[in-house]
Structure formats: C-alpha cells, structure tokens
Amino acid sequence: MFPIVRVTLALCLFTASTAALAEGLAEGMAYEGRYVGHQIVEVEVQTAEQLNALLAGEAEILNCVPHIGTLRIAVGPQQLLQIEKMGLETKVLFNDLQALVEAERGGANNAARGAGDPFADFFLDYHEYDNGVGSIVWYLNELETRNPGLAEVISVGTTLEGRTIWGVRITNQAITTNKPGLVLFGCEHAREWVASTIPSYFGTNLLADYGIDPETTSIVDNTEVYIIPVMNVDGFLYTWSTNRLWRKNRRDNGDGSFGVDLNRNWAEGWGGEGSDGIGSSEIFRGPAPFSEPESQAMRDFFIAHPNVKAQLDIHSYSQLILWPYGFTATLPPDQPTYSVVGLAMQSEIASVHGLTYTAGPIYTTIYPASGGSLDWTYAQRDILSYSYECRDTGSFGFELPASEIIPNNQELHLANMHLAQWVAAQVDLSITESTQIPTVIPPSTPQALTVDIVSIGENIVPGSGLLHYRYDGGTFVTTPLINVVGSQYEGTLPGADCNDVPEFYFSAEGSISGTVFLPETAPTATYLATVGDLELAFVDSFEADMGWVVQDDVGLTDGTWDRGAPVGGGDRGDPANDFDGSGQCYLTDNLDGNSDVDGGATSLVSPVVDLSGADAVISYALWYTNNNGGDPNNDVFKVFVSNNDGTDWLEVAVSGPTTQAGWTQESFLVSDFVIPTSQVRVGFEASDFGAGSVVEAGIDAFIASRLTCTAAPAPQIVSARSVVDHGGTPIALDLALPSIEPRALGVSRLEVSFDQAMDASTAENAANVSIVGVNNPSPPVTPTLSLDVGGTNLTILLSAALPDGDSYAVNLTGMTAAGVDLDPSASSFAVRAILGDVNQDGTTSTGDASIIKPHFGEAADVTNALFDFNADGIISTGDASGIKPLFGNTAPAAP
Numbered sequence: 087m088f089p090i091v092r093v094t095l096a097l098c099l100f101t102a103s104t105a106a107l108a109e110g111l112a113e114g115m116a117y118e119g120r121y122v123g124h125q126i127v128e129v130e131v132q133t134a135e136q137l138n139a140l141l142a143g144e145a146e147i148l149n150c151v152p153h154i155g156t157l158r159i160a161v162g163p164q165q166l167l168q169i170e171k172m173g174l175e176t177k178v179l180f181n182d183l184q185a186l187v188e189a190e191r192g193g194a195n196n197a198a199r200g201a202g203d204p205f206a207d208f209f210l211d212y213h214e215y216d217n218g219v220g221s222i223v224w225y226l227n228e229l230e231t232r233n234p235g236l237a238e239v240i241s242v243g244t245t246l247e248g249r250t251i252w253g254v255r256i257t258n259q260a261i262t263t264n265k266p267g268l269v270l271f272g273c274e275h276a277r278e279w280v281a282s283t284i285p286s287y288f289g290t291n292l293l294a295d296y297g298i299d300p301e302t303t304s305i306v307d308n309t310e311v312y313i314i315p316v317m318n319v320d321g322f323l324y325t326w327s328t329n330r331l332w333r334k335n336r337r338d339n340g341d342g343s344f345g346v347d348l349n350r351n352w353a354e355g356w357g358g359e360g361s362d363g364i365g366s367s368e369i370f371r372g373p374a375p376f377s378e379p380e381s382q383a384m385r386d387f388f389i390a391h392p393n394v395k396a397q398l399d400i401h402s403y404s405q406l407i408l409w410p411y412g413f414t415a416t417l418p419p420d421q422p423t424y425s426v427v428g429l430a431m432q433s434e435i436a437s438v439h440g441l442t443y444t445a446g447p448i449y450t451t452i453y454p455a456s457g458g459s460l461d462w463t464y465a466q467r468d469i470l471s472y473s474y475e476c477r478d479t480g481s482f483g484f485e486l487p488a489s490e491i492i493p494n495n496q497e498l499h500l501a502n503m504h505l506a507q508w509v510a511a512q513v514d515l516s517i518t519e520s521t522q523i524p525t526v527i528p529p530s531t532p533q534a535l536t537v538d539i540v541s542i543g544e545n546i547v548p549g550s551g552l553l554h555y556r557y558d559g560g561t562f563v564t565t566p567l568i569n570v571v572g573s574q575y576e577g578t579l580p581g582a583d584c585n586d587v588p589e590f591y592f593s594a595e596g597s598i599s600g601t602v603f604l605p606e607t608a609p610t611a612t613y614l615a616t617v618g619d620l621e622l623a624f625v626d627s628f629e630a631d632m633g634w635v636v637q638d639d640v641g642l643t644d645g646t647w648d649r650g651a652p653v654g655g656g657d658r659g660d661p662a663n664d665f666d667g668s669g670q671c672y673l674t675d676n677l678d679g680n681s682d683v684d685g686g687a688t689s690l691v692s693p694v695v696d697l698s699g700a701d702a703v704i705s706y707a708l709w710y711t712n713n714n715g716g717d718p719n720n721d722v723f724k725v726f727v728s729n730n731d732g733t734d735w736l737e738v739a740v741s742g743p744t745t746q747a748g749w750t751q752e753s754f755l756v757s758d759f760v761i762p763t764s765q766v767r768v769g770f771e772a773s774d775f776g777a778g779s780v781v782e783a784g785i786d787a788f789i790a791s792r793l794t795c796t797a798a799p800a801p802q803i804v805s806a807r808s809v810v811d812h813g814g815t816p817i818a819l820d821l822a823l824p825s826i827e828p829r830a831l832g833v834s835r836l837e838v839s840f841d842q843a844m845d846a847s848t849a850e851n852a853a854n855v856s857i858v859g860v861n862n863p864s865p866p867v868t869p870t871l872s873l874d875v876g877g878t879n880l881t882i883l884l885s886a887a888l889p890d891g892d893s894y895a896v897n898l899t900g901m902t903a904a905g906v907d908l909d910p911s912a913s914s915f916a917v918r919a920i921l922g923d924v925n926q927d928g929t930t931s932t933g934d935a936s937i938i939k940p941h942f943g944e945a946a947d948v949t950n951a952l953f954d955f956n957a958d959g960i961i962s963t964g965d966a967s968g969i970k971p972l973f974g975n976t977a978p979a980a981p
Contacts, residue, residue: 155678243383276321355413358456553577645683
C-alpha cells in the first residue's frame with residue numbers, strides 16, 4: 087500500500103465571483119443595521135440548476151468563482167428560506183454577520199482604548215479613508231510630520247468620483263543618488279480591509295527602526311519605498327457607508343450594474359481567462375484596458391517612476407504569495423528569480439507565527455486571472471511583481487477581526503523586508519534548473535542542458551558560467567554556458583558512448599558572492615546520466631481505463647484516487663488542469679471543495695508492464711501539495727516499484743513534507759531499485775495521517791520505456807603528415823579529421839612519442855602547442871598538454887575538443903629553445919591519434935584508436951602508425967628505430 091492526500095482551498099482569492107449582491111439591494115441601503123439577521127453559511131451545490139437559482143436570488147456568494155461544489159454565502163432570513171426550499175443543506179459558519187461587521191469596524195477596540203493615542207494605537211483597528219483624526223489620510227500626514235527628511239506625502243492620482251489616491255514616499259532625502267524603488271499598494275478590491283493596513287505598517291516600522299536597525303537604515307538610505315494604503319478609494323468608502331462586501335470601483339455601467347474590477351482592467355492579457363464582460367460580474371473587466379481613472383493613475387505612476395524594481399499588490403484572503411502570470415500558464419522568463427525571492431518570503435512569513443503561505447504563479451496556484459496589475463508591471467515595466475492574499479484561509483474571510491491586524495502585519499513585515507533588501511541590492515547568486523536535467527541521454531548525440539543563473543544585487547562575472555563534465559572518472563572538462571534569454575543559460579554535453587557514465591555539474595561566479603554551484607555541493611555531488619535509447623513499452627495519458635488499481639486504507643475517509651478532467655479549479659491546492667493537455671489525469675478525489683485525502687492513505691497502482699530484457703526508465707508528471715489546513719507540511723507522497731507483480735515493493739522517492747503547487751516531471755531508472763522483469767508495477771501513495779491538512783495529488787503522462795544502446799562507429803583520421811625542420815624548429819604535424827561527430831568526450835587526443843634523451847626539467851618546457859583548423863584557422867584551439875618522461879622517451883599528450891568537418895595542423899614550437907634537436911640521425915618519433923579517450927588517463931581500448939593512413943602510402947597499420955620523418959615519402963631504416971607502437975610495448979621492426 088502507498089498513501090495519498092487531498093485538499094480544498096478557501097474561496098475568494100485574487101479573483102472574484104461572478105455573482106454579486108443585486109444592485110437594488112446594495113444601493114440606497116443604510117449601512118447601520120444592514121446585516122441584522124444575516125448569517126454566513128456553507129452550502130454544497132450539486133447541480134447547475136441549483137447554482138443558477140442561487141445566482142438569480144439575492145444571496146451574496148462569497149466564493150471568487152461560483153461553481154458546483156462548496157460555496158460560502160451571506161444570507162438574510164428570506165434567502166436562507168429559499169435555499170432550504172431548494173433542498174440544499176446549510177452549515178452555519180457565522181450566526182450574526184451584523185455583529186461580526188460591527189466588531190470589525192473597531193467598536194470594541196475603540197471602546198476599550200478610550201482616549202488612547204490615535205497614532206500609537208492605529209493598528210488596533212480598521213480605519214476610514216479620510217475622516218479626520220485617526221483616519222488613513224490623517225495617519226499618512228502624521229508619518230510625514232513626525233519623520234521630516236524621511237517621509238513625504240504624495241498624490242498618486244484621482245478616482246472616478248474625484249477623490250485623491252494618497253501615498254507616502256519613504257527615503258533618506260539627504261542622499262540624492264539614483265535609488266531603486268519598491269511600491270506597496272492595497273485595497274484594489276474595496277472589501278479587503280486588512281490589505282489597507284499592510285503598506286502603512288511596513289512604512290511605520292521602516293521609519294521607527296531607522297538609525298537603530300542597520301538593515302532598515304540601509305533600505306531607507308538606499309531605496310525609495312512608496313506606500314499606498316488604498317488604491318480603490320471610492321469603493322473603499324462605499325464599504326464603510328453602504329455595503330461592507332463591495333469589491334469593485336463605483337463606475338455606473340449603464341445597464342443597471344455598478345463597478346469595474348480594477349484588477350481585471352490592466353492592459354496585459356486584458357479580456358482573457360478569469361475576467362468577465364458582463365457589468366454585474368464581480369470580475370467585470372470594464373469596456374477597455376485602463377478604462378478606469380484608478381488603474382490609469384497607477385499605470386502613470388509606474389511609468390513616471392522607472393526606478394521601481396519591485397511591487398506588492400496586496401489582497402485578502404487565503405494566505406498566498408503570487409507572481410505572474412495570471413493570464414497564461416506559461417511561466418515568466420524570470421521564474422527562477424520569482425521562485426528564489428518568493429520562497430524566501432514564504433519562509434520569513436512562516437518564521438513569525440508558523441503560518442504557511444502557498445507560493446507560485448497566479449494561473450497555476452489559483453486559477454486564470456487576466457488583466458491584473460502584476461502581469462502589466464512585470465511585462466511592460468520589468469518590475470518584479472508580487473501579490474499577497476493575506477489572512478486567513480476562510481474562517482473569517484474578508485471580515486477578518488481587528489485583532490488579526492497586528493499578527494498578520496508582523497509576519498508580512500519580514501517578507502516585505504526581504505523584498506526591500508532585494509531591491510536595495512543585497513547580494514545573492516544562484517543556479518537553478520531551467521528545464522529538467524535529463525537522466526537519460528542518447529548515444530553519440532550532443533545533449534543541450536539549460537540552467538538559470540539568477541543574480542540578485544550583484545553582477546555575474548562575464549564568462550564564468552561553466553558546464554563541467556567527465557565520463558568515467560578522471561579530470562573534469564569545462565565548457566562555457568551560453569546566455570540564451572533572460573537568466574537562462576545553455577551548455578552542451580558532448581556525445582557519449584553506450585558504456586560511458588556522464589557526470590556533470592554547473593558553476594558561475596558573482597562579483598561579490600564568489601563561485602556557486604549546481605548541485606550546491608558540487609563537485610562532491612554531481613548529476614549522473616545514463617546513455618541509451620528509450621523504446622516505449624507502456625504509455626498512459628489517462629484518457630482511457632488501462633487497468634490501474636486504487637487501494638485505500640481501511641480508515642480512509644476521503645480523497646481516494648479518481649481519473650478525470652480536473653474540476654476543482656485549483657482553489658485548494660489541487661491542479662486546475664492536467665499536465666500533458668490531453669484532458670484527463672489521476673487525482674485524489676476529483677471533486678470541488680473539501681475533498682482532499684483524510685484519515686489514512688490512498689494508493690494508485692499501475693497495470694503490469696513487461697520491462698524484461700533490458701534496463702528501463704519510468705517517467706511521470708506529479709502534482710503534490712500539503713501546505714494548507716490545520717497541520718501543513720507534515721505529510722509526504724511516496725513512489726514504489728515492484729518486479730514481482732506487487733508481491734514486494736521498494737520505495738523509490740518521497741516528495742515533501744514541504745511543497746508548492748505545480749506539475750513536475752519525475753523519472754527513475756528501474757535497475758537502481760529492482761531487476762527489470764516482465765512483472766513490473768509502479769505505485770503512488772498519498773496520505774494524511776496527522777492532524778487535518780489539505781493534501782492534493784495528481785499523476786499524469788505515465789511512460790515506461792526500455793533502455794537500449796547502439797554504439798556509433800568510431801571516426802577515423804583519414805590522413806596525416808609530419809614535417810620537421812632539421813634545425814630543430816618548428817615541428818608541424820598535419821592531420822585531417824573526417825566530418826563526423828567526435829565520440830565520447832568529443833576530445834581528440836594526439837599522442838606524440840619522441841626517442842630523445844631528456845630530463846624532467848627539460849620536459850616541462852619542451853613545447854608550446856596549438857591546434858589550428860586549416861579551413862577555419864582562427865582562432866586556434868589551445869589543447870591540454872601533459873608531458874611524460876620515461877627512460878629515453880618523451881611523450882607529449884595533447885587533448886582538445888575539435889569540431890568536426892575540418893582539417894587541423896598541430897604546431898609544436900619552442901623545441902630548440904629547450905635544447906632539443908630532433909636530428910633524424912639521432913632520434914625518431916611515432917604518433918597515435920585517439921578520438922575521445924573515455925578514460926582521460928592515457929589508457930585506451932582498441933576502439934579508442936583510429937586508423938591512420940600515412941601520407942606516403944595506401945595501407946594502414948593499426949599497430950604501427952609511422953610518419954615520414956624526411957617529408958619526402960621515403961622511409962629509411964633509421965627513421966623507425968625506437969618507435970613506440972600504438973598498442974603494446976614492443977617496438978616494430980624497421981621497414
């Protein structure tokens with residue numbers, strides 16, 4: 087058995103529902119007492135008819151996207167009666183919505199505080215926008231008054247109804263150098279009150295800690311921080327005066343509906359998935375990109391401040407860290423940077439109160455959301471753009487109690503500091519996989535490898551990106567990584583033989599942090615690959631039932647494996663789409679809402695696959711999250727393999743306990759665990775054994791392949807000629823290589839053996855060597871040179887990566903200066919050429935040596951390759967004396 091887990095995420099995140107409270111109910115209704123008798127309930131909608139009936143009624147659906155499944159709804163007595171008549175069961179979450187709203191407005195805290203300091207106690211309550219002492223605008227002005235030279239109130243622009251969007255610029259104004267900028271703005275959605283507190287809290291602490299904390303002081307000195315508590319001012323005021331749960335701005339759409347969703351009104355991806363063209367929809371995108379004064383004001387602000395390098399668009403709720411893109415599943419070019427910085431922010435948040443914020447791109451972490459601020463600021467202004475969905479995960483939702491303001495801000499403050507330090511050019515250099523590093527590479531074929539070199543606040547030393555590789559031990563060979571686009575770099579692993587074991591790693595150097603590696607502990611740890619061809623044995627995209635078996639623990643209460651197209655929408659950590667685009671995959675309980683793995687383990691077992699007669703590779707796409715709920719990041723996902731039809735199982739891999747949403751491609755070599763047979767099965771286990779956590783898993787694109795390998799023919803040197811100046815210099819050795827991909831390392835070794843009395847000190851300075859292409863002579867290739875003095879022989883070993891399709895002249899100079907005179911009456915030499923010495927230690931097999939055709943004859947002697955010492959096509963007996971043969975230790979008889 088192998089276990090598994092499933093999860094349901096809470097409602098309205100970055101997007102909004104398409105059902106709003108009817109305008110007739112919202113307009114003209116006094117705020118006080120508006121929600122008397124109202125409750126927040128949870129209902130389970132089972133049919134489209136039920137959903138349509140809810141949408142047609144006056145109940146306010148609080149989920150971001152109304153759907154079949156679990157919904158949260160704000161209802162009065164009449165709406166509750168209608169829901170019950172529809173046969174829907176309700177679970178009361180809050181019995182008195184009016185009391186909840188009044189408490190959130192600060193009544194209890196204000197009474198308890200009495201005549202307290204409205205500045206010191208500002209974060210004990212939520213506050214109206216501009217209503218005298220204690221309001222948000224008053225507080226921003228107090229920040230300027232109390233911090234001269236560090237804080238300055240600014241106007242960002244004007245709203246639809248003519249109100250000013252106010253903010254504060256925080257920086258040491260005495261330091262006038264060009265500074266990078268960071269922007270934090272909140273309440274793009276009016277009802278998300280806690281989002282209005284985050285910018286002000288961060289600014290307050292920057293100013294309070296300036297001159298005390300070195301990191302804070304550095305940020306204020308070296309950056310410009312812009313805090314904008316409320317972007318959607320008109321809508322925010324409306325939540326205080328009329329409708330607490332209002333989301334959009336206050337545009338009269340002319341069809342009886344009001345409001346445009348400002349976070350669907352930005353130009354990048356406008357009109358796409360996750361937005362709506364109907365005015366009554368909560369995600370109404372407006373008639374055109376930037377149709378609204380509020381989004382225009384923010385657009386113009388970013389354009390007017392090209393120094394801005396990062397921004398936070400702050401929302402609530404669901405405890406998320408989000409980044410582009412929202413309009414497409416395609417990852418941004420700077421995904422490695424987003425991941426490095428975002429996961430560091432996630433760690434900072436968790437370190438304060440232990441809360442987990444799920445991190446990832448908008449489209450795959452939640453669902454599509456087109457026309458958002460993050461996509462535009464990133465794509466059009468090259469800004470590292472993030473968004474928070476603040477506390478909580480749905481217990482209170484938008485009506486987060488005022489008592490949660492400070493704890494929420496405390497944990498986000500550290501994440502904000504990390505982002506600010508990134509902007510202030512704190513040093514960080516890292517290398518990550520851009521695409522999956524292959525574990526199997528085809529024989530005799532160069533293999534492209536891509537990585538991302540991410541520099542945060544420092545320069546990458548030009549030319550320092552390197553791929554290091556070797557085949558079967560020995561010294562690592564290095565080749566440069568070439569910048570492809572953005573942070574992506576590519577290196578090429580030369581073609582390998584069937585018996586080779588490629589071992590490789592990557593490195594880069596930062597101007598401050600020095601050299602970093604991938605893997606991090608390289609060269610102690612390296613990547614390993616198997617050379618071979620993959621022959622498909624079993625492929626399953628899960629579009630049809632091919633015989634998979636589901637096995638559940640006795641105690642499992644929810645989350646069993648289910649095959650189908652994902653229906654959950656991704657709002658609780660489950661995948662919104664399958665991996666390979668075919669439509670279906672296996673999921674842990676393919677339902678919307680609270681349907682994750684609970685109470686034990688669920689296992690998915692493959693049909694029997696015949697993998698006998700060769701080694702084999704298993705590959706699959708995996709989705710696994712467990713970072714939500716009451717006990718996050720404490721469960722794991724396991725993979726098993728059996729070669730006897732499931733009688734015995736061996737553990738292959740464990741994912742978790744820490745996870746983040748997204749499909750990943752995984753693979754393993756069967757022989758690393760069991761001998762491949764005709765009775766191979768693979769098992770996937772998800773589980774939830776501890777306190778309740780939200781665990782979601784998926785499997786897609788399952789492939790089992792036999793691994794075979796056919797060796798490529800060895801290349802040959804087709805001609806060779808030697809020319810020697812009898813005065814001792816220069817010595818020129820010309821050899822022609824065929825137009826064929828070099829085998830093994832792609833390194834052609836030329837071994838030159840001289841019968842000449844030399845000592846070690848002479849040998850160390852015996853030659854300067856270059857290899858020059860005849861057809862493409864510039865630049866020359868500088869080979870690796872090693873000298874070996876044994877007895878009366880000097881052996882020079884030359885190694886260099888030689889591109890195919892050219893002839894090469896090997897030039898040895900400096901022999902005379904070293905006191906060496908190769909007089910034909912006193913000495914002779916032999917040459918052997920080795921294409922791709924797989925061992926790189928001077929030892930070879932028969933296959934390593936290429937047939938050399940002497941310049942002066944048609945026949946070739948594999949064991950005795952002689953060169954015309956006199957360069958006249960005639961060999962004399964003296965020329966051959968003491969020549970070392972290609973193989974063995976016995977010199978051949980003179981011809």
